[in-house]
Amino acid sequence: MDNAYNDGYTHEAMHSAHIAIDTWDSHVLRTRCAEEFPDVKKAIEKAAEAMGEVYQLIGQKFKDD
Known part of the structure; x- marks a missing residue:
């Protein structure tokens, strides 16, 4: 069986990362908790930055065919 690279898998991962980033922004970063506690906000922003790097x-990784 041939396991050829398939951009569909990359697209799916990128789309899922986008959803995770959007959810993180809406439901974690933009909360009273983040506003109230600077240390929490700093950790939230660090995680958001890492997710952006993954995205x-x-x-x-998309192939140029």
Whole structure:
């Protein structure tokens, strides 16, 4: 069986990362908890930055055919 690379899997991962980032932003970053506690907000922003890096890295994996 041939396991050829399939951009569909990359697209699915990128789409899922986008959903996770949007959910994180809406339901974690933009909360009273984040506003109230600077240390929590800093950790939330650090995680958001890491998720953004993953999103960008996945985007670089599309094949140019």
